[in-house]
Amino acid sequence: MVSIVKTVLLGLGNVNQRLLKILIDKKDEIAQKHNLSFKIVGVVDSSGIAVRTRGFDYQDLINLKFNKGKVNELDCFLPKAPEEIANCVEADLMIDASPVNLKPNNPGLHLVKSAITKGWHVVLANKAPLVLAFDELHELALKHKTRLAYSATVCGGLPVINVLQRDLKFATLNNLWGIFNATSNFVLQHLEQGGTMEEAILEAQRIGAAETDPTLDLSGQDTANKLYIIMKSFTDFDGTIADIEMEGIQNVNAEQIQQAAQAGTKLKLVAAAFHKKGKWQLSVKPAPVAADSFMGSCDGWEMGIEVKTDLYESISMKNYEADPTGTSAAVLRDMIDLSR
Template sequence: MKKIRVGLIGYGAVNQNLLRILQDKQERLLAEYELQLQIVLVADSRGFAIDAQGFEPAALLRHKAAGGCTADLGARWSHRAPERLAEHCDLIFEASPVNLKTGEPGLSLVRAALADGVSVVLANKGPLVLAFHELHELAAASGAGLRYSATVCGGLPVLNIARRDMVLGRITRVRGVFNSTTNFILESMRDGKSFAAALDEAQRRGIAEADPSLDIGGWDTANKLLIILNSVTGERLQLKDIQVSGIADMTIQRVQAEQAAGRVIRLVAEASEGRYTVAPVALEATDFLAQCNGWEMALEYHSDIYGISYHKLWEREPAPTAASMLRDAVHILSGESLSHRSHTGWVGKRRPW
């Protein structure tokens, strides 16, 4: 049995769902993988609580449900992260709020953890968007594990499929619909609501954030496309390499005209022949991505020897994202490799496009 000291960075919905999964699956985790995850550190916006004896998942969930924070967990507590995370943790689950301007506070914590040899599982896209290659280099230098399948399409293992399973394959095209907020808005406009009314309804239901600019501007989708491309192609791409258009200028007239012609508008991410785009596209109703509705996200991989593979997920709650984090942790701790294709490039250094 491996007893693993775990830190939770972020005490929000994703890590709370992770706690529920750990509570429900701990016996199977031990029986099938010989792993016992002991939560010894919890961090939120107030600070860091540490207990070497470990926090029980059920107790942490009750504490959070009662409005608690790390400062009143009854453990060693500090405003700042420990200077050496490796003295306390073997692995951290990083699910702090996404910050795509500075990456903080997640980026500094991830850097410190990897440099100290602590493995990291990310649900937070920010550090990868801003410092993808730096973080992989830190992990390689220290021997720490770094996984982040939860950052793209939640519970759908799109990164694992390309990096592990498409052995010797050459991906020639990637297409996807990665943002359910835009699905909701476009479908509401199809039914006669104005863009403003559809956005207001999405915010009222909690589908869209108070600041929806990342979603409607196409940047959430672009961030996910960037992570996919840097992960599976060996390229060293940045957001500036992706041409991004959102849906803010979309009108009822255009949406309904396309519907009358048998087409569906979706915010589509695409990479093909060295061209990387995010834009609203009118798709034939029979197109796989046109059938990505509501809370669904979808992706296509086009490959030379594996044909075209289609992948879709319905995800309304963060449980599948949390499950992906646990999956990544098990792979790290079990020593499972992503085999033939790593962040350093494809076999033979061949450009995939």
């Protein structure tokens, strides 16, 4: 028997549009292998909310956005603020793929809390709710017997959170390094090849990989957000995002890149976590890495992580993600995990 999962999509941008495409392509497989069918009963974009209890056609939503439409053009539009969706429809699951907003107590964070309070499971591609309220959201979910999943928030489709939480059980992290932001990695590669930062950002925006606000990519903030989420998910770290020393790549120039190359290194935006004197030292900054190292092998649209733990010595993994499809697939794997 196939269970219908009433689902709300928060955001209809790159990530959720590709999610809809995968839902179309894999509909039968999801039903046959997992006994699930995702019925989209509510959608939210910057214009507001639309609700259709009988369910939206996936392709109609893709077409709406392909034609630069907004949900306020739909006949089922409700003239309410986006954050009111949790009071406008009955659902089982919400997917948050709305833009990162790191302002404390922003309406989007309230919405995630309202969804949990209503007993909805929540899948996050948006990192902001976790960065602002990681513990609070987990406590709230426990209280309301609902669950949060967020494997898409860290390195897109690379299953960093799943591997750390599920497969490295009982291991204690000694240290980690990573390249967590494909846009800045692509920018650095483009500079290496003699291009400009502006050209690289335009390309990242064209393919849908850049953040809605690309300064989050370049400033190191997006990488810091991911490092924070990893640390909260896998270690005893009880600090805040402000404990991460952060420097971006905005001021990196061609001369620095050439100097790094002459020394047999590559300049990368590196996230690092080390234990020092019983405290975590966390940083995000441009740093030279040996060209022939694992980190040096992560180029352009690749992201990667190397972790050292007490039980598993060194584990490293990387992905190549030149568009958001891997992220959308990560959202789907979370949707399936939460709905089973």
